[in-house]
Amino acid sequence: MEVIRWGIAGLGKIASRFAEDLQLLPGNVLMAVASRSAENARQFAAKYRATYWFNTFEALLTCQEVDAVYVAAPHSDHFPITMLALQHGKHVLCEKPMGINSMQVAAMQQLALQKGLFLMEALWTRYMPSFQKVLEWLPLIEPIGEITADFGFAAQVDEGHRLLNKAKGGGALLDVGIYPVFLALQLLHVPEHIFAEATFTATGVDASCRIRFEYPQKAAFASLSCSIVEHTPSQALIKGQRGTIHLAKPWHGWGSVTLHLNDREPIVFVPEKQGNGLWLETKAASLAIRTGKIEEPLMPHWFTLQLAQTLDAIRQLIGLKYEQDRISF
Ligand SMILES: NC(=O)c1ccc[n+]([C@@H]2O[C@H](COP(=O)([O-])OP(=O)(O)OC[C@H]3O[C@@H](n4cnc5c(N)ncnc54)[C@H](OP(=O)(O)O)[C@@H]3O)[C@@H](O)[C@H]2O)c1
CATH class of the missing domain: 3.30.360.10 (Dihydrodipicolinate Reductase; domain 2)
Structure with missing residues (x-):
């Protein structure tokens, strides 16, 4: 894969920072973006020079010219978007927290493994x-x-x-x-x-x-x-x-x-600031995808799962249950 063609699902604050940083990475292009709003998608695509824009996530995830998807929607949407992306053969860089709970994380990782696709939690701190x-x-x-x-x-x-x-x-x-x-x-x-x-x-x-x-x-x-x-x-x-x-x-x-x-x-x-900092994790993800890895060595699946399990344990102690906790796989 000479150039990695990225798509972004969810066009809020962090998506803009990602799109800016992608311009710092040779060998990576922003191919398509998707929003729930056509106008937002069109404007975002124009601003960051994406070739395609869509007003449904499904359209982005089935686009033949997208290799990898950056999931930048609210936490609740990480799981459904990532699962669909993997089902459609896309590599995924998913914003933190990768899932609402560890059941979701385990299911995403299992699917990535089955499909032989790259999956990583975009926890930028690890790369700073x-x-x-x-x-x-x-x-x-x-x-x-x-x-x-x-x-x-x-x-x-x-x-x-x-x-x-x-x-x-x-x-x-x-x-x-x-x-x-x-x-x-x-x-x-x-x-x-x-x-x-x-x-x-x-x-x-x-x-x-x-x-x-x-x-x-x-x-x-x-x-x-x-x-x-x-x-x-x-x-x-x-x-x-x-x-x-x-x-x-x-x-x-x-x-x-x-x-x-x-x-x-x-x-x-004192770190020398370059871009927004998201290019560091994206560069690592891009290299892993290019070399056929399904996980990035600094943010391996086991760590993301351990993090999700620890957050589950804390939530249990404070008594915070989400609707998603009722669904097991
Ligand atoms: N790594 C970091 O430093 C960092 C920083 C901030 C956020 N994040 C993570 O990135 C994710 C997005 O955060 P953000 O700050 O960019 O949030 P945000 O500004 O609210 O943007 C999220 C975008 O997701 C889309 N979306 C899709 N389904 C949605 C729904 N049901 N409700 C509302 N919006 C929906 C919306 O875009 P459309 O209207 O275009 O569909 C919205 O603009 C979060 O999971 C957060 O944890 C990470």
Whole structure:
């Protein structure tokens, strides 16, 4: 495959950032876009020079000239769009969270495997230079004793917006809490014990959530929090025996990272911003597709599944059930 011809399903905020970044990647073109609204699709296609635009996702997913689909719809639509895309032979890069629950994630991964198609959760943090720096510095401070990480903002949206809408998978945990949970799983792996509590919006989704992961065998713990109703510092701190690593806001993206080794001057890493940052994960996905892989080594299926299972466990503790949890496969 010389050039990967991308399609985008769902044309909101993140879709625009993806389309901009795709222009930074040689060997990748935006072939088609799909929205529920013809006018939105037409304007988006014109702005980002996509050859085709459609007002149904089905039309995009059956387009013969699309090799891979970026799923940028609300959480609730990741599963149906991804399943249909795979059934039509498309590779898929799906926004986070890949599914509403781990049952959906497992079903998507099983279908990708059956069809021999690429599938990846677009969790951009894994590919960002700041996170690479954390991994590089980690051995200098290990063993880790504690991680604290938060991600919170006061969303100024109405009740129908996907963030507050339960049918669309709204709530703090799946939208932003996924980042602190990702960090703890990457650095400390699966906790032995999880504790969690949440406050709820009038629409029945978690407004703010506090989570504690305990790792008694490692003598470590993680204190994580997220919110869609209040601004929080949105930073992360990794405390180790020989020092700390501080990730500044926005730590899940382009934030700086500071290494404080005991009794030494701090060292600061400031990433050089290029594009929106989504090109990094897309470049990795593109290379994997080109080389016939069905998963990307830095974001393998097992990790996405583990992340989804951990989010399920937290939701069970805070008592947050979505309609999608009633359907098993
Ligand atoms: N990696 C990141 O940093 C990052 C950042 C933001 C978001 N995301 C993820 O990307 C996804 C989209 O987020 P976003 O911020 O781009 O959201 P958004 O601005 O609300 O856009 C989502 C788009 O999906 C389409 N859509 C399809 N079915 C829909 C439905 N039933 N209800 C509402 N919209 C529907 C809409 O486009 P049409 O009207 O054109 O159909 C809408 O504009 C989310 O899952 C989110 O977690 C990731």
